[in-house]
Amino acid sequence: MAAEDAKWYVVHTYSGYENKVKANIEKAIENRNMQDRIFEVSVPLQNVVEFKDGSRKEVQKKMFPGYVLIRMVMDDDTWYVVRNTRGVTGFVGPGSKPVPLTQTDLDNMAVRPDEIAIDFEVGDVVTITNGSWENSSAVVKEINTKAQTVKVGIDMFGKETLVELDFTDVKSEN
Secondary structure, three states: OOHHHOEEEEEEEOOOOHHHHHHHHHHHHHHOOOOOOEEEEEOOEEEEEEEEOOEEEEEEEEOOOOEEEEEEOOOHHHHHHHHOOOOEEEEOOOOOOOOOOOHHHHHHHHOOOOOEEEOOOOOOEEEEOOOOOOOOEEEEEEEEOOOOEEEEEEEEOOEEEEEEEEHHHEEEOO
16 A cells, blocks of 8 residues: 555544644554554644733644644555544544545645634623723724724723724723
8 A cells, every 4th residue: 555545534532632643543553563564653733822911822722622633554454443433533524434535625724824812802891902902891893803903992081982992902901
């Protein structure tokens, strides 16, 4: 079997067990000498920017929680090894038939943009942590994840005024 015959398959796992499943499959590959048929086991990660309590933090998160990607040549032996790995609940596909990912699927995964996780949403009350309105409460009116800004409504002299701030200049009051 050649690596060019291998295709990517998606395996469903118990949530939170992705790394353990990956390690178990890799150990089975080694123990059963299947390196010529199972080529890669992957838990795709992406960098995510989180904003909590006014600070910016970059963390890695699983792109597909509950799933592991495997590049292999599908046959009875490889199916058996993967399917019977502890923590695997099955292959993704109709019925019990595994379906390989298409090139379009793979391309879409490759260009997936980084996500931005913030601890507030439109309608939430936030505290401004920086600038002229520091320590003021405001209501989130609009969130722009691309520019990493938030528009908030601040009460000024009995009238709501919209102000645009960076994500790092506000924190959730929740």
